[in-house]
Amino acid sequence: MNWILGPMLLILLIPIYESFQDEDIWQKMLAFASVSTKTSIMILVISVLRDDWMIGVVGVLVLSVGNASLMLLAQVLKRVNE
Amino acid sequence: MTNVMTDWDLAAITALLPIAAVMTILQKNPYHALVVRGILGAIAALVYALLGAADVALTEALVGTMLAITLYAVAVRSSLVLKLGIIAPVNLPEIELDNGASNGQQDAQQNSNPEDLVHPVSKSLEEIFNLIHSFEDPQELKPLLEDLRVFCDRHSLRLELHPVPDRQALDHAMETKEVHGVALVNGDSSAHPYSVTVRVERLYELMQTELNPAISTLSTTTIKPPPAEKPLVSDASSR
Amino acid sequence: MTFFLDLCLRLTVWFLLTADPSPINIGIGIVVCLLIPRSATLSYTASLRDWGEALWQSVVAIPQAYIEAVEIMVRPHRYEDLTRKDVPPRRTPGLVFLDIFVITFTPKTIVTRYHKRGWYEVHWIRRRKPQ
Amino acid sequence: MIDQLINIVSYGCIVVGLVFWLWGTWPLVGPRSVLYKLHTLSVADTLGSVAIVVGLLLKIPSEWPLLIMALIALAIWNTILGYVLAYCSTEEPND
Structure with a gap:
């Protein structure tokens, strides 16, 4: 089942590239949202691959925490842009 | 299904970390840097989890990504600001602000309709916010302010106007x-x-x-520290 | 009644996180769920029928989301559109949250704004150019 | 026999998830508006990820509490994040 990580990694490169290339802040935020979800799913896959519960819990927590920080940042950016 | 992971996968995922780090330091705008820092944090958490350090990954996600970004966002927003004193008619937003807040609360209290009572606080906050931003540029300063806005955008500063009634108040604000x-x-x-x-x-x-x-002359002054601070200094040295 | 629903939701999250059915853990879970502060602004006055309907809608939304996803993958939707959707009268915040969730969950529609005067602003992607 | 079927279904879910990921993430590089990209991202990040996690769930049923937690977190957080991003990136209408 190791083959999953390869394509996942390649797809992960797309938003990373986008975040570097696009100068608009909201497009960068989209890339951030995408990266944060994708990395946490990858962590979950790794935890299943290794049968390691601990990493799985971290994956779930990263999933929710990453999104929470994104929402805070989005609100701050909205205030700044006004 | 076992824990054998090819070296290639490991190397490729780990290589993302330096790439993201370089991307972060290449950003010019501090807000863009913050977003890319978030991406760096997410990737770092992935790499740490991949290498088996669940605790480090969790710390990176909680502290490195969430706390750091939130704090930096607030810090950048409050420090990257150019406060400019100008002489303008006394129509201070702060005065209206108080009225707006109390009006909002009164509205909320008078309305017994439960739907309007849902967010009384956020409603009045919204009103305050609109009032602050309803302060418009004075007509006679328009060309200068346009020039300054271009300057501020280039350095991702925020231009904040401090309207005061007369020259004396302006000097006082500077001091x-x-x-x-x-x-x-x-x-x-x-x-x-x-x-x-x-x-x-x-x-x-x-x-x-x-x-x-062609628009403005520029000069700089140094402000001497006011003498009132002296007792504080002696107070500190006596301890 | 909605207090009970709220408690059930919290207990579900607790047991999914801990995954330990021992009596001690159940006791700790119940105590924690009762101790966590409850939102004071949320009014729990919605009828059970409204809640059931909204929950059913969010269950139905899952297969519908996949159908829509396949649709926009097979036939490209190039055009964007902005419409208004009226909120049913006397929605409580919890129900409004569920409404926004259901609309945004399906890939063709996203709520961009909720007006307190009674409508959602919904952003669409469409196959044909909107008039 | 049933084991094999479950295996096939789980691989199917994972592959579908990966296809969703690729299809939904690819438009990010293009010049489309933020809202349009949000639509495709909701295909990739919510639906694709849900499919992948369901695939994992079928593969390792013993970890079901954790993976169901992941499913709930994914669905709720990603959807609400889509709403928040859409709300924050659009201007307030003047009325």
Whole structure:
């Protein structure tokens, strides 16, 4: 089942590239949202691959925490842009 | 299904970390850097989890990504600001702000309709926010402010106007370091329509090369610390 | 009644996180769920029928989301559109949250704004140019 | 026999998830508006990820509490994040 990580990694490169290339802040935020979800799913896959519960819990927590920080940042950016 | 993971996968995922780090330091705008820092945090958490350090990954996600970004966002927003004192009619937003807040609360209390009572606090906050932003640029300062806005956008600064009633209050604001600079309208006899004075050395250097010299004259002053601070110093040394 | 629903939701999250059915853990879970502060502004006055309907809608939304996803993958939707959707009268915040969730969950529609005067602003992607 | 079927279904879910990921993430590089990209991202990040996690769930049923937690977190957080991003990136209408 190791083959999953390869394509996942390649797809992960797309938003990373986008975040570097696009100068608009909201497009960068989209890339951030995408990266944060994708990395946490990858962590979950790794935890299943290794049968390691601990990493799985971290994956779930990263999933929710990453999104929470994104929402805070989005609100701050909205205030700044006004 | 076992824990055998090819070296290639490991190397490729780990290589993302330096790439993201380089991307972060290449950003010029601090807000863009914050977003890319978030991406770096997410990737770092992935790499740490991949290498088996669940605790480090969790710390990176909680502290490195969430706390750091939130704190930096607030810090950048509150520090990257150019406060400019100007003379404008006394229509201070703060005065209206109080009215707006109390009006909002009264509205919320008078309405017994449960739907309107849902967010009384956020409603009045919204009103306050609109009032602050309803302060418009004074007509006679328009060309100068446009020039300054271009300058501020280039350095991702926020331009904040501090309207005061007269010249005396303007000088006072400068002395108490309430503002970073002041802008004045020159008389018709002068060659330049406006004059700008800043007290921050670095701002002066940047403005000297980037502001349109046809619009304004630029000068800098140093503010001496007010004598009232002396007792504090002796107080500290006696401890 | 909605207090009970709220408690059930919290207990579900607790047991999914801990995954330990021992009596001690159940006791700790119940105590924690009762101790965590409850939102004071949320009014729990919605009828059970409204809640059931909204929950059913969010269950139905899952297969519908996949159908829509396949649709926009097979036939490209190039055009964007902005419409208004009226909120049913007397929605409580919890129900409004569920409404926004259901609309945004399906890939063709996203709520961009909720007006307190009674409508959602919904952003669409469409196959044909909107008039 | 049933084991094999479950295996096939789980691989199917994972592959579908990966296809969703690729299809939904690819438009990010293009010049489309933020809202349009949000639509495709909701295909990739919510639906695709849900499919992948369901695939994992079928593969390792013993970890079901954790993976169901992941499913709930994914669905709720990603959807609400889509709403928040859409709300924050659009201007307030003047009325």
